[in-house]
Amino acid sequence: MIFAANWKLNKTQKQAQEFFSVFLQSNLLTESLKNKNELIFFPQALLSEQISNIFNQFLKKNTSLKKEYLSWGLQNIFYNNQGAFTGENSALTMKEMGGSFSLIGHSERRTLFNETNKDASKKIKAAQDLNLVPILCFGESLELRQSGEYKKFILNQLSQSLDCTDTSKRIILAYEPIWAIGTGKQASDQDITEIGSLIKEQYPKLELLYGGSVKPSNVKSIVSQKNIDGVLVGGASLDHNMFLELISV
Numbered sequence: 001m002i003f004a005a006n007w008k009l010n011k012t013q014k015q016a017q018e019f020f021s022v023f024l025q026s027n028l029l030t031e032s033l034k035n036k037n038e039l040i041f042f043p044q045a046l047l048s049e050q051i052s053n054i055f056n057q058f059l060k061k062n063t064s065l066k067k068e069y070l071s072w073g074l075q076n077i078f079y080n081n082q083g084a085f086t087g088e089n090s091a092l093t094m095k096e097m098g099g100s101f102s103l104i105g106h107s108e109r110r111t112l113f114n115e116t117n118k119d120a121s122k123k124i125k126a127a128q129d130l131n132l133v134p135i136l137c138f139g140e141s142l143e144l145r146q147s148g149e150y151k152k153f154i155l156n157q158l159s160q161s162l163d164c165t166d167t168s169k170r171i172i173l174a175y176e177p178i179w180a181i182g183t184g185k186q187a188s189d190q191d192i193t194e195i196g197s198l199i200k201e202q203y204p205k206l207e208l209l210y211g212g213s214v215k216p217s218n219v220k221s222i223v224s225q226k227n228i229d230g231v232l233v234g235g236a237s238l239d240h241n242m243f244l245e246l247i248s249v
């Protein structure tokens with residue numbers, strides 16, 4: 001199972017240090033990694049070096065744990081690695097620092113920063129060119145869900161975002177219905193199964209995560225859904241006790 005933690009614009013360096021000083025000491029973490037769960041953290045970009053160092057030190061001390069099960073990435077990358085693009089994040093620099101994933105097209109990027117499916121496809125390509133793993137976020141608004149047009153919308157969002165990308169390389173999809181993000185209202189098991197089958201029919205080789213108000217109390221039923229390979233967690237990943245409980249499912 002994949003457990004991805006999207007910290008969004010939360011945690012200072014001091015708070016990140018406090019989180020990992022408890023989180024990495026826990027037997028629940030060691031057990032989870034031994035069970036071959038894949039943990040991926042998405043801190044704000046400014047914490048990259050700190051987190052890279054913390055993970056390297058931890059893995060050096062715990063040689064029996066596989067490096068690929070504890071990793072980190074950025075919440076957003078730009079589709080060019082360098083040049084006159086003030087304020088953007090370079091995937092190349094992230095790679096140099098030891099990051100190996102990137103979230104792409106998160107709904108907050110789409111709604112607050114006007115990112116389009118075209119942008120997502122360029123970013124996926126940029127990540128793949130560097131052998132980084134993109135996690136493409138997609139999902140419908142409440143209006144679309146209520147109008148009944150959500151399946152068509154989702155398939156269109158995916159086909160446009162995956163245009164020009166190499167689906168033979170690893171790409172992870174994350175279904176995050178906008179109405180479930182940060183609202184405490186997760187999609188029902190039935191909603192998740194429906195989207196899970198729709199996606200796996202179309203993209204059988206791609207892994208699929210669910211995100212949107214995932215918490216310790218609902219994670220078990222979500223990850224036991226057919227076609228779900230893990231979860232993308234926002235709020236509940238900020239608290240070390242909650243996230244430890246969640247990854248121990």
Ligand code: PGA
Nearest residue numbers: 181182212213233234235
């Ligand atoms: P949430 O956020 O778990 O706080 O709903 C999920 C996300 O935005 O990735």
